[in-house]
Amino acid sequence: MPELLSDQTLAEAVEQLPPAAAIIRRLLAALADPNSDIDDISRIIRVDTVLATQVLRLANSAHMGLRGSVTTVEEAVQQAGMTEIARLASALSAKQLSARQLALYRISPTLLWQHTLAVAVAAELLASRFLLDESSAYLAGLLHTIGIVTLDTVGSKRASPPLVVGTPLLAWEQRLFGTDNASVSQRVLTSLDLPARLADAVASRYTEPTPESIGEMRGLLYLASALAEKVPAGLPPETGLFKITDALLESLRLSREEWTDMELETAQRLSRLKAIF
Numbered sequence: 001m002p003e004l005l006s007d008q009t010l011a012e013a014v015e016q017l018p019p020a021a022a023i024i025r026r027l028l029a030a031l032a033d034p035n036s037d038i039d040d041i042s043r044i045i046r047v048d049t050v051l052a053t054q055v056l057r058l059a060n061s062a063h064m065g066l067r068g069s070v071t072t073v074e075e076a077v078q079q080a081g082m083t084e085i086a087r088l089a090s091a092l093s094a095k096q097l098s099a100r101q102l103a104l105y106r107i108s109p110t111l112l113w114q115h116t117l118a119v120a121v122a123a124e125l126l127a128s129r130f131l132l133d134e135s136s137a138y139l140a141g142l143l144h145t146i147g148i149v150t151l152d153t154v155g156s157k158r159a160s161p162p163l164v165v166g167t168p169l170l171a172w173e174q175r176l177f178g179t180d181n182a183s184v185s186q187r188v189l190t191s192l193d194l195p196a197r198l199a200d201a202v203a204s205r206y207t208e209p210t211p212e213s214i215g216e217m218r219g220l221l222y223l224a225s226a227l228a229e230k231v232p233a234g235l236p237p238e239t240g241l242f243k244i245t246d247a248l249l250e251s252l253r254l255s256r257e258e259w260t261d262m263e264l265e266t267a268q269r270l271s272r273l274k275a276i277f
Contacts, residue, residue, distance in 0.1 A: 018096035118233035147185030
């Protein structure tokens with residue numbers, strides 16, 4: 001019998017995570033508040049000195065195209081806009097989750113970060129197509145691997161054996177933890193008071209979408225992960241989990257040509273983001 005992932009064990013693992021999700025939660029709340037202003041966004045970013053430094057560095061990069069150099073977070077927000085800087089800060093915060101080798105899953109930091117970005121931009125692209133909130137889809141993509149990072153932390157502490165290449169991922173997680181990374185992601189995001197819709201989207205990332213579920217953003221990350229694999233920026237343990245059939249596309253009223261265009265657009269958006277980061 002697997003040693004189940006108790007709430008206490010999960011809480012201890014979450015304590016070891018970088019503060020990425022907490023910062024993103026505060027940025028989300030600020031953007032949702034009509035009374036928020038530049039100072040509110042700037043204050044959230046400035047709390048984390050490393051994050052503030054990274055935001056300024058990227059704001060001054062040629063890829064951002066701001067007028068002249070900016071020396072404060074407030075200037076960056078004023079020139080680029082609250083939404084754009086919050087988006088940038090969210091991605092930089094999420095990058096902290098990809099900063100270490102996931103020995104249990106045999107995933108490198110570089111691969112994990114590239115995959116995270118690819119799924120985020122693909123989810124944003126799909127959200128636009130299905131008339132969903134693009135910012136929420138992008139954030140769901142940025143945070144969708146938090147369950148993998150959490151389980152890797154738990155497994156490493158238990159000295160669990162690493163995933164053997166070719167072993168079905170979800171069955172292996174069930175044997176080892178009595179749960180899977182998507183369910184753990186939902187528990188983590190819920191514990192951090194992130195919106196339920198965001199947590200539900202991440203929880204359903206291995207579930208093939210239907211015309212009904214896609215409207216609730218459930219199954220969106222299934223499609224986004226399939227697009228990421230085509231970049232290619234998929235995670236090796238997830239190979240074969242995301243199948244895009246003609247029947248699925250037809251049910252979602254997507255043509256094969258439209259899907260191919262999305263594959264190309266995902267690759268282009270990922271390339272632009274990688275140039276920035």
